[in-house]
Amino acid sequence: MKITVIGAGNVGATCADVIARKEFVNEVVLLDIKEGMAEGKTLDLWQTAPVDNYDTRLTGVTNDYAATADSEIVIITSGLPRKPGMSRDDLISTNAKIVKEVTGKSVKYSPNAIFIVVSNPLDVMTYTAKLASGKDAKTVFGMAGILDTARFRAFIATALNCSPKDIQTLILGGHGDTMVPLIRYTTVSGIPITQLLDKDTLDAIVARTRAGGGELVKLMGTSAWYAPGAAAAQMAEAIIKDQNRIFPVCVELNGEYNVHNTYLGVPVKLGKGGIKEIIEIDLNEEERKMFDNSKDAVRGVMDVLDEMKFF
Helix, strand or coil: CEEEEECCCHHHHHHHHHHHHHCCCCEEEEEECCCCHHHHHHHHHHCCHHHHCCCCEEEEEECCHHHHCCCCEEEECCCCCCCCCCCHHHHHHHHHHHHHHHHHHHHHHCCCCEEEECCCCHHHHHHHHHHHHCCCHHHEEECCHHHHHHHHHHHHHHHHCCCHHHEECCEEECCCCCCEECHHHCEECCEEHHHCCCHHHHHHHHHHHHCHHHHHHHHHCCCCCHHHHHHHHHHHHHHHCCCCEEEEEEEEEECHHHCEEEEEEEEEEEECCEEEEECCCCCCHHHHHHHHHHHHHHHHHHHHHHHCCCC
């Protein structure tokens, strides 16, 4: 079994590393357009195998899509990373061209692959990959909600000085400032979070989660990579192992949540073949208002892509 990761930057290399160490496929192919980058990173990673005791094969290639043939999953991380002061929307033109190209080339060699998109702006890049691939929406989706909920859980764990393993939560909507962290669905070992943290603390954590990507860009001068790479790897594992995990995933909605032809993060059942089910949860009036606001923001960016006439 083979997984291909397109883009050997920080996110792609991290994702390949996590997948290789978990040993749920035989081979990970890392592809990049920059000569020697993927080859060098996979060579370095392969040399950790004797130390960390795994045997997943790692193959690095420069723009050689034939090496990706018959991949079960293709994870797209390629694109321009955000720089300080740059919004996700600023990335749309350049990254849409890149995602369209790499998706088309990947589909040629792996027509039955499931596609996981990590490139930003996430929601519209997932839409781009869907259009470029011509595949069913249940097999082309984006990684965002797992990353956003991980950040939310990490901040809560810090505030409570407890293990993040015990925290369950859910974030809906677009990947960005309009995301919808659901306090009402957040628990710590079954205890409602509102019994453990006061409103002001929770409001501050929600605000920090919404700005989580921007906070890291300001600190490092570029986008995050450890958590996004690990999150995409977790999705791939759920698919390969047919785990039927319930994750928030960016997927095309066509009637669910009374939303049509828009990519948004919602809970899904993820397993063999991709998305098995889109799960609709009850939203109260305030949550629904935030969700609709996020929908409008994402749909606006999708409209920008449509106006560019890439397809």
